[in-house]
Amino acid sequence: MTAAPKMRDLAHRLLTYEAAAGKASEPLESPTLRVYEKLRQSLGEFAGVAGFQALAFRALTQAKSEAPGLWALQVTADGSLQGLGEFKAQPGEFEPQLGSGNDQAGEGGVVLIARLLGLLRIFLGEALTFSLLRNAWPGEAFDDRNSVYGSKA
Amino acid sequence: MNTQDKVKINKLPTGVPGLDEIVGGGLPEFSFNIIAGAPGSGKTTLAHQFVFANATPERPALYFTVLGESAIKMLRYQQQYTFFNPAMLPGSIRFINLSQVVLEKDLGAVLQEITKEVEKANPAVVVVDSFRTMVRKPESDMDLQSFIQRLALFLASWQATTFLIGEYAEDELRDNPIFTVADGLFWLRQTAERNSIVRKLQIIKLRGQDSVPGLHTFRITDAGVQAFSRTFGLSGHAKNAPSHRRLSFGIPELDKMLDGGVREGDSVLVAGSSGTGKSVLATQFVAEGIRQGEPGIVAVFEERPQAYAERATSLGLDLETPQKEGKLSILYLRPLDLSVDETMHSILDAVQKIGAKRLVIDSLAGFEMALSPGFRADFRESLYRMIFALTGIGVTILSTVEVDESFTEFPFSTYSISFLTDDIIRLRYVSIDGQLRKIMVVIKMRGGNHAKDIREYEITDKGVVILGKRLTDYQGLISGIPVHSGRPDSADEPALDTGIEHET
Numbered sequence: 243m244t245a246a247p248k249m250r251d252l253a254h255r256l257l258t259y260e261a262a263a264g265k266a267s268e269p270l271e272s273p274t275l276r277v278y279e280k281l282r283q284s285l286g287e288f289a290g291v292a293g294f295q296a297l298a299f300r301a302l303t304q305a306k307s308e309a310p311g312l313w314a315l316q317v318t319a320d321g322s323l324q325g326l327g328e329f330k331a332q333p334g335e336f337e338p339q340l341g342s343g344n345d346q347a348g349e350g351g352v353v354l355i356a357r358l359l360g361l362l363r364i365f366l367g368e369a370l371t372f373s374l375l376r377n378a379w380p381g382e383a384f385d386d387r388n389s390v391y392g393s394k395a
Numbered sequence: 396m397n398t399q400d401k402v403k404i405n406k407l408p409t410g411v412p413g414l415d416e417i418v419g420g421g422l423p424e425f426s427f428n429i430i431a432g433a434p435g436s437g438k439t440t441l442a443h444q445f446v447f448a449n450a451t452p453e454r455p456a457l458y459f460t461v462l463g464e465s466a467i468k469m470l471r472y473q474q475q476y477t478f479f480n481p482a483m484l485p486g487s488i489r490f491i492n493l494s495q496v497v498l499e500k501d502l503g504a505v506l507q508e509i510t511k512e513v514e515k516a517n518p519a520v521v522v523v524d525s526f527r528t529m530v531r532k533p534e535s536d537m538d539l540q541s542f543i544q545r546l547a548l549f550l551a552s553w554q555a556t557t558f559l560i561g562e563y564a565e566d567e568l569r570d571n572p573i574f575t576v577a578d579g580l581f582w583l584r585q586t587a588e589r590n591s592i593v594r595k596l597q598i599i600k601l602r603g604q605d606s607v608p609g610l611h612t613f614r615i616t617d618a619g620v621q622a623f624s625r626t627f628g629l630s631g632h633a634k635n636a637p638s639h640r641r642l643s644f645g646i647p648e649l650d651k652m653l654d655g656g657v658r659e660g661d662s663v664l665v666a667g668s669s670g671t672g673k674s675v676l677a678t679q680f681v682a683e684g685i686r687q688g689e690p691g692i693v694a695v696f697e698e699r700p701q702a703y704a705e706r707a708t709s710l711g712l713d714l715e716t717p718q719k720e721g722k723l724s725i726l727y728l729r730p731l732d733l734s735v736d737e738t739m740h741s742i743l744d745a746v747q748k749i750g751a752k753r754l755v756i757d758s759l760a761g762f763e764m765a766l767s768p769g770f771r772a773d774f775r776e777s778l779y780r781m782i783f784a785l786t787g788i789g790v791t792i793l794s795t796v797e798v799d800e801s802f803t804e805f806p807f808s809t810y811s812i813s814f815l816t817d818d819i820i821r822l823r824y825v826s827i828d829g830q831l832r833k834i835m836v837v838i839k840m841r842g843g844n845h846a847k848d849i850r851e852y853e854i855t856d857k858g859v860v861i862l863g864k865r866l867t868d869y870q871g872l873i874s875g876i877p878v879h880s881g882r883p884d885s886a887d888e889p890a891l892d893t894g895i896e897h898e899t
Contacts, residue, residue: 288485289466290492297467365467367474369481377485 244308245356249363253277253355256375257348259382274351275326281358282321284378295321297365301358308357309350404603407556410448410478411441413622413740417596417611419604422579425554426602427547429574431563432583437594437613437620438560439469440476441583442522444619445558447478450487454519457512458490461505462528466492476619489516497529502542505529509546513553520556527561540572547576568599578602584610588769593734596622612734612770623736625780642753642791644676645683648861649820652837652846657818659752661841662782663793667822671833672854673795675710676820677755678703679858680793681723682712689752690722692745694738696761700725703757710858721749728762734770735777738762739784746790754785758795775815782815800824800875817841822852825875834872835861849873 245253260280261273278298286294299317306312314325362371372384406421415421422428422445430438442458450456460466470490473479484490489512496508513521523529523546529539543559550557559577565584574580580599585592596613598606613622641656650656657663657680665673681691693714695703703725704714717723724745728738745751756762763774770777785792794816800823819838824831835852837845848865849872869877 286492288460288470288490288492290460290494292494293465293467293492365471367471367481370470370474370484373481373484 245305245353246360249356249360250352252359252375253352256355256379256382257351259379272326272351274354275323277351277355278323278358280378281355284374285362286321291319291321295319297361298323298358301361302354304357305350305354309353312350312354315350315354406604407445408448409441410444410446411620411622412618413611413613413624414441414596414620416624416626417607417622418579418598418601419606422556423601423603425551425556426578427551427557427576428559428579428581429577430558430560430581430583431568431574433564433585434562436583436585437615438583439464439524440473440615441581441620442524442558442560443473443476444478446488446520446522447480447483449520449556450483451519452486455486455516456488456520456522457516457518458488458522458524459509459512460490460492460494460524461497461526462494463525466490475617477617478619493529502529502539506542506545506549510549513550513555517553518555520558521550522558522560524558524560525562526559527563540576543573543576574599579604583613586769588767591767591769593767593769612736614737623734623740625736626784642680642689643683643687645679645686646676646859646861648850649835649859652835652848652850653818653840654844654846657791657793658840658843659791660786660789661791661817662786662815663791663818663820664796664816665793665820665822666796666798668798668800668824671822671824672852672859673797673822674703674706674757675854676822676859677757677793677795678707678710678712678714681753681755682707682714684753685717685722690717690749691753691755692724692726692742692749692751693755693757694726694728694742694762695757696728696765697758700727709856711856712858724749724751728765735766735774735781738765739781742785746785746788751790754790754792756792756794758797760797779815818845823873823875825869825872825877827869827877834866835859836873 256277257273260276264271264273264276282294282298285297289297295317298321302312302315302317306315316324318324359371362374366374375382375384405424406415406419407424409415409418409422430441432438446456446458460469474481491512493505493508496504509521509523526539526543529542546559547557563571563582568574568582577600579601582597582599584595584597586595587593594613594615595610597610598608607624607626609625611622611624613620615621640659641650641653642659643650643656644653663680665676667673677693681693684691693700693703698706704718707714714723714725718725726741726745728741742754746754759778763771766774782792816839818840821836821838823834825834826832833852833854834849836849837847839845846865850861851863851866852859852861854860866872866877868880870880871877
């Protein structure tokens with residue numbers, strides 16, 4: 243089973259946003275890591291370290307079955323990602339070739355974030371998930387375009 | 396001190412239907428409260444309702460979760476309630492997980508973390524769920540009492556209204572110094588009584604507020620916690636002055652027996668065995684009220700409203716039209732684990748909605764059966780509260796009750812509740828001339844005259860029809876097996892008793 247297309251679209255959008263934002267501030271940092279860390283911070287606040295870690299571990303397990311390139315990634319006890327250097331994408335690399343065969347790292351990032359978002363949607367529902375995303379990305383508009391069911395998020 | 400010099404304590408809405416009435420109008424602003432109870436008793440839901448009712452972007456709510464229920468799952472479940480507004484997260488309501496601090500550090504660090512977040516957010520509401528799970532390390536340099544003392548002082552100075560949620564068993568209530576710190580102590584109970592779950596809420600203390608004492612039932616529905624005050628939400632209602640108006644049954648002969656009709660605001664009991672026409676009489680009473688412009692409520696427990704209305708149609712009484720016109724409400728109440736307070740809430744809602752003047756409870760036996768077993772034990776006491784509350788606001792109540800027919804006694808009710816009623820009308824079967832016929836007698840009218848006559852009646856397609864005059868040619872009518880005396884029936888007008896009460 244693969245990540246839901248809507249969640250993939252949303253993940254892609256977040257990664258694109260962070261890739262652009264990262265170019266200016268920290269050009270060498272992976273967009274995947276930036277998105278993941280923002281989610282960790284936002285989700286960790288109310289779910290706690292253990293709560294986020296459990297969710298992230300599950301998301302990574304799902305993602306690995308879909309994107310084998312993620313094999314080296316681990317979720318540590320504090321919920322952070324380890325082993326990202328193994329497939330770190332070059333700045334700006336993943337966006338244009340997203341999903342293409344020569345960008346396993348970019349595809350893996352999309353899958354991982356999509357899986358994490360998918361779990362959030364399952365547990366918290368769409369409204370709360372978008373509420374959380376709006377908090378983590380206050381500059382981004384999460385509107386009907388991103389709504390899984392096409393309703394106002 | 397002059398009243399004007401006294402500090403005014405603002406009352407905040409609890410967000411829990413019925414609870415504002417119980418706590419005396421709302422929760423005191425800046426109060427430090429503890430919600431205690433066993434797991435599953437509704438503590439978290441109650442706190443959530445308060446949070447959603449009071450949080451704003453300017454003065455948000457901080458909801459600290461500690462060990463225990465996973466925050467993700469808590470939000471998953473809580474958002475099922477209708478009060479949960481996801482748009483309020485995280486702008487107006489922020490959930491902050493402190494489990495890591497609790498696990499790795501001590502209560503001092505927890506206090507520090509709460510302090511930091513409070514200073515940052517300037518919240519109007521702070522909830523710590525559950526504070527009891529914070530006591531994990533015996534070597535902690537701060538005990539729970541000291542932690543709560545300091546937390547209470549800090550949060551009060553930050554003008555936050557606070558709820559601490561804790562799992563406590565009943566026997567822990569006594570001599571627990573933690574509870575002395577709190578301004579408000581809410582105790583939620585959940586007990587299994589036979590096959591029913593009964594939930595009760597008690598405000599053990601609430602400083603500066605005139606809360607309603609005692610145990611109040613509450614229910615958790617998809618709208619969250621709903622509380623039912625023992626005063627039925629009528630504590631603020633002015634009592635109506637006794638009325639001298641008489642309410643007609645729409646049966647002229649019966650009205651004569653009642654010296655013009657039932658006094659407005661009375662509680663009337665119609666007692667009789669199965670098939671004697673109690674419900675018919677009750678239906679005529681409410682239908683006559685509607686005819687005279689007095690909206691009515693019929694609370695039925697043994698048949699559905701549609702069937703009740705159809706039966707009325709067969710008696711020539713139209714209950715459909717007044718229902719459509721909002722002059723009559725037929726309530727069907729039979730979930731089998733009701734409390735009287737919940738029933739009352741439904742009835743009062745209907746009374747207020749249509750401005751009802753007459754209420755029929757058909758029947759008390761059905762009402763009792765609809766209650767959870769635990770409440771049945773308090774049925775008489777509950778009836779007393781209910782009747783007192785409703786008649787106090789001018790509603791005239793007619794209740795029906797089934798009594799076992801006996802040939803050795805003449806009981807008025809199986810509930811020993813005649814003291815709760817102002818007027819009693821007794822219906823019974825008698826064996827006359829090889830027929831099972833029906834007689835009616837007014838047993839009592841508190842403070843008023845009534846006929847002493849025993850009258851025969853029939854149930855026809857026009858309802859209860861009283862036949863002829865009083866039966867004077869029989870003796871021992873109330874025994875059910877009268878003896879023919881040979882005297883002709885009286886042609887006199889009904890002789891009126893002077894209102895001497897006949898108690899059961």
